[in-house]
Amino acid sequence: MKMHRLDIDLVEMSLDVVKFAIHRITNARPVLGYPKSEEELRRLVGETITPKGIGGEKAFSLFKEVLMKASVPIDHPRHLAFVPASPTRAAVLFDLVTSAANVHGAFWLEGAGCIFAENQAMEWLVSLTGMPDGAFGVFTSGGTAANLSAMVTAREWWRSKDKEKEHTRGIVIAARTAHSSIKAMAKVIDADVILVDTDGPFLGSQFTDTLESLSPVDRERVFAVIATGGTTNAGIVDDLSGIAAVCESNDIWFHCDAAYGGGALAAPSVRHLFDGIERSDSVTIDPHKWLFSPYDCGAIIYKNPEFARQTHTQEGSYLDIISDEGARGFNPADYQVQLTRRIRGLPLWFSLAMHGTDRYTEAIERGIELAQIAGKLITECEDMELVREPSLSCVLFRRKGWSPSDYRDWTYKNHRRGIALVAPTKWKVGEEFETVTRFCFINPDTTEEDIRIILFTMM
Numbered sequence: 509m510k511m512h513r514l515d516i517d518l519v520e521m522s523l524d525v526v527k528f529a530i531h532r533i534t535n536a537r538p539v540l541g542y543p544k545s546e547e548e549l550r551r552l553v554g555e556t557i558t559p560k561g562i563g564g565e566k567a568f569s570l571f572k573e574v575l576m577k578a579s580v581p582i583d584h585p586r587h588l589a590f591v592p593a594s595p596t597r598a599a600v601l602f603d604l605v606t607s608a609a610n611v612h613g614a615f616w617l618e619g620a621g622c623i624f625a626e627n628q629a630m631e632w633l634v635s636l637t638g639m640p641d642g643a644f645g646v647f648t649s650g651g652t653a654a655n656l657s658a659m660v661t662a663r664e665w666w667r668s669k670d671k672e673k674e675h676t677r678g679i680v681i682a683a684r685t686a687h688s689s690i691k692a693m694a695k696v697i698d699a700d701v702i703l704v705d706t707d708g709p710f711l712g713s714q715f716t717d718t719l720e721s722l723s724p725v726d727r728e729r730v731f732a733v734i735a736t737g738g739t740t741n742a743g744i745v746d747d748l749s750g751i752a753a754v755c756e757s758n759d760i761w762f763h764c765d766a767a768y769g770g771g772a773l774a775a776p777s778v779r780h781l782f783d784g785i786e787r788s789d790s791v792t793i794d795p796h797k798w799l800f801s802p803y804d805c806g807a808i809i810y811k812n813p814e815f816a817r818q819t820h821t822q823e824g825s826y827l828d829i830i831s832d833e834g835a836r837g838f839n840p841a842d843y844q845v846q847l848t849r850r851i852r853g854l855p856l857w858f859s860l861a862m863h864g865t866d867r868y869t870e871a872i873e874r875g876i877e878l879a880q881i882a883g884k885l886i887t888e889c890e891d892m893e894l895v896r897e898p899s900l901s902c903v904l905f906r907r908k909g910w911s912p913s914d915y916r917d918w919t920y921k922n923h924r925r926g927i928a929l930v931a932p933t934k935w936k937v938g939e940e941f942e943t944v945t946r947f948c949f950i951n952p953d954t955t956e957e958d959i960r961i962i963l964f965t966m967m
């Protein structure tokens with residue numbers, strides 16, 4: 509097949525691709541792309557999928573000249589919206605290697621060597637949580653898939669204790685401040701969600717009150733509680749010890765969603781905030797957020813991985829060999845919702861192996877420090893005020909006198925001018941939701957000057 513043949517065009521193309529990758533990796537301050545409308549992109553790009561193909565050179569040139577310029581490089585040092593990312597250069601390079609290696613990551617039979625390496629990175633993640641011996645996990649496509657994998661496991665564990673619950677619709681309890689994926693994934697598994705209203709950390713006492721407010725029938729339907737180890741909006745770490753204690757005395761599955769905040773487990777300055785996470789039944793951590801991995805790389809860790817294995821192992825006669833004695837080994841597919849998977853933990857493994865874990869600690873501490881610096885600068889500005897003290901690497905603040913449309917226009921204007929991407933958010937004040945704005949620091953290359961430049965655009 510011509511498509512699979514190595515020819516001179518492909519060699520030239522490979523050089524172009526590597527050149528682009530190297531340029532992108534070494535350029536810490538890329539252009540902050542701005543979206544174009546679909547019509548405009550169609551006009552600029554035209555039809556690319558044709559019976560005979562348009563050729564690699566043309567397709568790649570369209571990618572560089574049009575498509576990439578209408579996309580945001582997530583690691584731009586002044587991209588402080590949502591949860592940005594800042595993969596290490598080593599991890600990005602090894603992402604290319606991971607693709608080129610072409611190894612199937614679902615089963616030990618096919619991926620043993622690469623899965624072994626991935627698992628060494630996982631051992632480090634597990635050690636950060638302090639979970640007991642035997643705890644282990646797998647890399648997933650992200651926090652949503654990790655939360656889903658944990659919720660299905662929790663639900664099956666709950667049903668396994670009482671066969672009568674096989675068709676009972678379960679209930680998950682979480683705080684209002686939990687990530688949107690919790691509600692979305694509860695929909696996927698057809699569970700009800702009770703959201704506890706709280707502005708600060710979700711407390712063990714609030715969890716107890718919620719349980720006590722339920723009818724005996726509904727109380728029996730509660731199979732899991734989900735606490736957050738670093739809320740996405742404000743970086744708040746819930747009362748993990750308090751919630752763990754309530755779970756232990758009520759035999760309820762305790763899931764900690766530390767998709768964003770999990771990186772801070774490696775930061776001594778804030779590690780105490782996570783005390784109690786070691787008592788979780790499952791923990792989500794996203795290396796593609798604060799552990800400098802390229803997309804997409806989440807992780808789910810279980811205190812007792814056997815529950816996950818019983819829940820997620822897929823069966824089929826063509827898969828029988830996978831569980832045969834001769835092929836026995838760790839099968840990542842058995843512990844989460846996805847079967848075929850790339851070895852997405854490999855870029856993290858390579859970067860950790862190359863740099864050592866101390867460098868990770870330094871880079872994460874820098875994100876926390878940047879949030880403190882921003883907090884101080886905001887406090888010094890007459891026109892601005894903090895909504896609350898910075899927490900982890902999140903800073904919520906208001907520009908005095910601004911309406912929601914001022915924040916929105918400011919976001920677009922800064923983005924269009926290539927200055928920064930910083931977005932509005934909402935914060936509950938009393939019964940009302942106020943529009944404010946928010947920084948989330950991940951990239952250790954962001955400087956105090958970057959923060960000053962952004963604040964200056966609000967004056």
Ligand SMILES: Cc1ncc(COP(=O)(O)O)c(C=O)c1O
Pocket residue numbers: 591649650651652653655687689736738739740765766767768769794806
């Ligand atoms: C706390 C938390 N949980 C889950 C998610 C979802 O993760 P992902 O986007 O990787 O699916 C996020 C994303 O920001 C998050 O912050």
